[in-house]
Every structure is written in C-alpha cells, then in structure tokens.
Amino acid sequence: MNIIKTIGETRKIIKDWKKSGLTVGLVPTMGFLHEGHGSLIARSVKENDRTVVSVFVNPMQFSLGEDMGVYPRDMERDSRMCQELGADLIFNPEAEEMYTKSFYSFVDMSVISEGLCGASRENMFKGVCTVVSKLFNIVTPDRAYFGKKDAQQLAVVKQMVNDLNIDIKIVGCDCVREADGLAKSSRNSYLTHGERAVAPKIYAALLQVKKMVICGEHHSCVLTESFKRSMYDEPMLQTEYAEIVDGLTMQPVPQVTGQGRCLMAVAVKLGKARLIDNIEI
Numbered sequence: 001m002n003i004i005k006t007i008g009e010t011r012k013i014i015k016d017w018k019k020s021g022l023t024v025g026l027v028p029t030m031g032f033l034h035e036g037h038g039s040l041i042a043r044s045v046k047e048n049d050r051t052v053v054s055v056f057v058n059p060m061q062f063s064l065g066e067d068m069g070v071y072p073r074d075m076e077r078d079s080r081m082c083q084e085l086g087a088d089l090i091f092n093p094e095a096e097e098m099y100t101k102s103f104y105s106f107v108d109m110s111v112i113s114e115g116l117c118g119a120s121r122e123n124m125f126k127g128v129c130t131v132v133s134k135l136f137n138i139v140t141p142d143r144a145y146f147g148k149k150d151a152q153q154l155a156v157v158k159q160m161v162n163d164l165n166i167d168i169k170i171v172g173c174d175c176v177r178e179a180d181g182l183a184k185s186s187r188n189s190y191l192t193h194g195e196r197a198v199a200p201k202i203y204a205a206l207l208q209v210k211k212m213v214i215c216g217e218h219h220s221c222v223l224t225e226s227f228k229r230s231m232y233d234e235p236m237l238q239t240e241y242a243e244i245v246d247g248l249t250m251q252p253v254p255q256v257t258g259q260g261r262c263l264m265a266v267a268v269k270l271g272k273a274r275l276i277d278n279i280e281i
C-alpha cells in the first residue's frame with residue numbers, strides 16, 4: 001500500500017486504475033484511526049475495487065484556539081491499519097500541498113451548517129466543504145464514506161453533492177462505539193482516566209431520551225431538558241448544545257415526528273475534549 005504526499009502522484013495512480021475500469025472508494029479522515037474509521041474503510045474495500053484513505057488534519061476547519069496543534073497523530077499505526085483492512089492508497093498531503101500561498105477559493109454552505117457545531121465553530125463547515133470538494137476533485141471517487149457519528153457533517157456533504165451536481169455517491173455508516181457506549185473518536189485520547197469513566201453517561205442519556213420517545217413523549221423541549229438534567233448530575237459534563245433536529249436539514253423541530261427522520265444531536269465538553277454524539281429517534 002502506497003502513502004502518497006502529492007496531488008500529482010495520487011492523480012496519476014487513480015487515472016491508471018480508472019483506465020482499467022476499476023471503481024474507487026474514498027474515506028476522508030484526519031488520521032489517528034480507530035475502529036470507527038475502520039468500519040468506513042472496510043465498507044469501501046467491500047464495495048469498490050480500490051480504496052483511498054485520506055489522512056489530513058485540515059487547518060481550514062479549525063479556528064484559532066482550537067485543538068489543531070495538539071490533534072493526535074500516528075501515521076505508522078494508521079498505515080498499518082489501512083494495510084490490514086485492504087486499503088490501496090493513503091493520501092497524506094502537507095498543508096502546503098493542499099493550500100498554496102495563493103489560495104483564494106472556498107466552498108461554503110448556509111442553513112444546514114449554521115446550527116449545532118456550526119454555531120460555535122464558525123469556520124468549520126466552510127473548511128469541511130472546501131477540503132472535501134478538493135479531495136473529491138483529486139481522487140474522483142465513485143463512492144465516499146462518512147460516519148453518522150458526525151451527523152451534521154454527513155448532512156452538509158450530502159447537500160453539497162446535491163447542490164453542486166457532484167457525481168459521487170455519499171455512503172453514511174453507523175457510529176461505532178466502545179463497549180460502554182462512548183462513541184469512538186480520535187479526541188477521546190484527550191480524556192483523563194476520571195473523565196473517561198464519566199464519558200459513557202452521554203450515550204446513556206441519549207438512550208434515555210430515545211426511551212422517552214418510544215413511551216410517547218414527543219416534545220423537543222422536554223426531551224432536551226431530560227438530556228441536560230442527566231448532564232447536570234455530573235459536574236464534569238458541560239452541555240454545549242442538545243437539540244432535536246430534522247436529520248436531513250439539521251433544523252430544530254418542536255416535536256419528534258413519526259417519520260423516523262429526527263435526531264437528538266449533542267455536544268458536551270469534558271475536560272479538554274469536546275465530544276459530539278447523536279441518536280436517531
């Protein structure tokens with residue numbers, strides 16, 4: 001398996017694959033891979049002749065004061081994992097390769113990107129849309145794989161390919177969790193032992209909300225209040241947001257509808273980590 005740092009070389013390899021009629025899957029990541037990423041890679045390997053994993057900590061989606069500088073990295077372990085799962089190429093560019101000194105173009109989105117994570121992380125989705133567009137243009141995949149763990153990101157990417165007529169199938173993959181329910185995330189590595197012990201309370205509270213919905217409680221304000229109350233019980237857990245939203249538009253809804261399109265999406269601060277999670281309700 002090749003680790004390629006340049007756009008030119010990556011394009012050349014992929015052009016050769018395409019000339020031979022091979023299909024290509026892309027799994028965009030920021031590296032420090034875990035089983036959540038692994039599930040996306042395995043699915044791509046199953047559904048495509050060739051799989052490209054991009055490993056790029058995208059400076060454009062971090063604001064000043066966020067964790068760009070300390071974001072965990074382990075290229076050796078990442079490449080071992082990609083190899084074992086059957087990926088064919090890791091695209092691992094430097095920031096200067098992706099953003100030259102004279103870089104002036106951006107892809108941005110309104111509405112879907114404005115609430116939830118977009119409300120506190122101002123440039124995040126502009127950075128996501130721009131880098132994902134660039135990766136799509138470099139790799140020209142048939143399919144691209146994204147995790148439902150980042151539900152707003154998945155909705156943004158789906159909207160972008162629709163709006164901009166990008167001929168790539170976006171595949172959403174289920175969230176992979178630790179045995180105690182905590183959603184796997186590269187950022188879990190920021191947690192201390194004590195913080196890690198309370199982190200599963202986030203998913204437990206989401207499950208509790210789902211139970212309330214099943215028992216007939218459909219008012220968003222009651223459901224979000226229930227989640228927030230569960231977090232108050234543990235002073236280390238600080239809710240940044242907890243909202244019931246439409247799963248496609250990410251817009252808040254006053255009531256859970258019966259069509260199975262709603263999510264409760266949450267962001268919770270725990271020590272140095274900001275953990276996001278969601279549940280379909």
Ligand code: AMP
Pocket residue numbers: 028029030031035036037039040145146147148149150173174175176177183184185186
């Ligand atoms: P990241 O490296 O955190 O930017 O994530 C890269 C891709 O992996 C995104 O599409 C994420 O949604 C997905 N991903 C991250 N964590 C998980 C998880 N626990 N389960 C499934 N997919 C995940």
